[in-house]
Amino acid sequence: MSTIVDRYDKIKSKILSLKANKQVNIIAVSKTFTLEHIQPLVDYGHLHFGENKVQEATAKWTTQKIKNKDLKLHMIGKLQSNKAKDAVKLFDYIHSVDNQRLADALAKHQTNFNRNLKYFIQVNIGNEIQKSGIPVNELDAFYNYCINEINLNIIGLMIIPPIDQNADKYFKSLNELNKSLALENLSMGMSADYMEAIRHGSTFVRIGSSIFGPRS
Numbered sequence: 001m002s003t004i005v006d007r008y009d010k011i012k013s014k015i016l017s018l019k020a021n022k023q024v025n026i027i028a029v030s031k032t033f034t035l036e037h038i039q040p041l042v043d044y045g046h047l048h049f050g051e052n053k054v055q056e057a058t059a060k061w062t063t064q065k066i067k068n069k070d071l072k073l074h075m076i077g078k079l080q081s082n083k084a085k086d087a088v089k090l091f092d093y094i095h096s097v098d099n100q101r102l103a104d105a106l107a108k109h110q111t112n113f114n115r116n117l118k119y120f121i122q123v124n125i126g127n128e129i130q131k132s133g134i135p136v137n138e139l140d141a142f143y144n145y146c147i148n149e150i151n152l153n154i155i156g157l158m159i160i161p162p163i164d165q166n167a168d169k170y171f172k173s174l175n176e177l178n179k180s181l182a183l184e185n186l187s188m189g190m191s192a193d194y195m196e197a198i199r200h201g202s203t204f205v206r207i208g209s210s211i212f213g214p215r216s
């Protein structure tokens with residue numbers, strides 16, 4: 001068995017051992033890795049993969065998606081609104097919706113291409129230096145805008161917690177915000193902290209290096 005598949009299976013058993021209330025989906029974050037490197041996990045039948053650049057993802061995954069219609073691609077990185085069109089054509093989920101201009105562009109292009117993506121709103125929960133994510137005090141208004149005015153299918157909230165801090169309190173607050181909006185899904189948890197994230201209700205964990213090895 002390949003090392004990658006072996007690591008993936010171990011992570012999957014650890015997650016199952018938590019007996020979470022909801023199904024937890026593993027997004028295998030394949031950014032920077034070649035398709036050749038990722039292939040064993042595709043062949044193994046894993047379906048959810050994450051990328052953070054539209055161009056890289058398009059080059060890597062377009063043919064794969066034609067071959068396997070069940071593959072689901074997740075855009076987890078910052079998305080400029082001028083890339084929304086290409087993103088909508090390729091991805092099935094976008095985790096980084098955090099401003100009205102981007103939301104409008106996504107809504108327009110998904111109508112034009114007759115696509116129906118699932119979206120997460122990224123929240124800047126630490127309200128700190130890191131610029132991605134909508135501030136907590138603007139979340140309600142932005143969420144209402146997305147679902148009522150432009151019909152984006154928002155399925156949950158997403159965070160990248162501030163680095164070098166205990167992520168626990170951020171996971172907890174995001175779970176509370178998610179509940180206050182009656183949302184079903186949470187995108188949180190990476191290689192270092194996915195178990196904590198699941199304990200706080202995460203349903204999509206984004207795991208890269210623990211599956212594919214260190215990125216150069």
Ligand SMILES: *Cc1c(COP(=O)(O)O)cnc(C)c1O
Pocket residue numbers: 029031052076077160190191192206207208209210
């Ligand atoms: C790269 C990345 C991940 C995966 O990080 P690992 O620490 O390698 O698991 C998760 N989420 C986002 C937004 C990323 O950019």
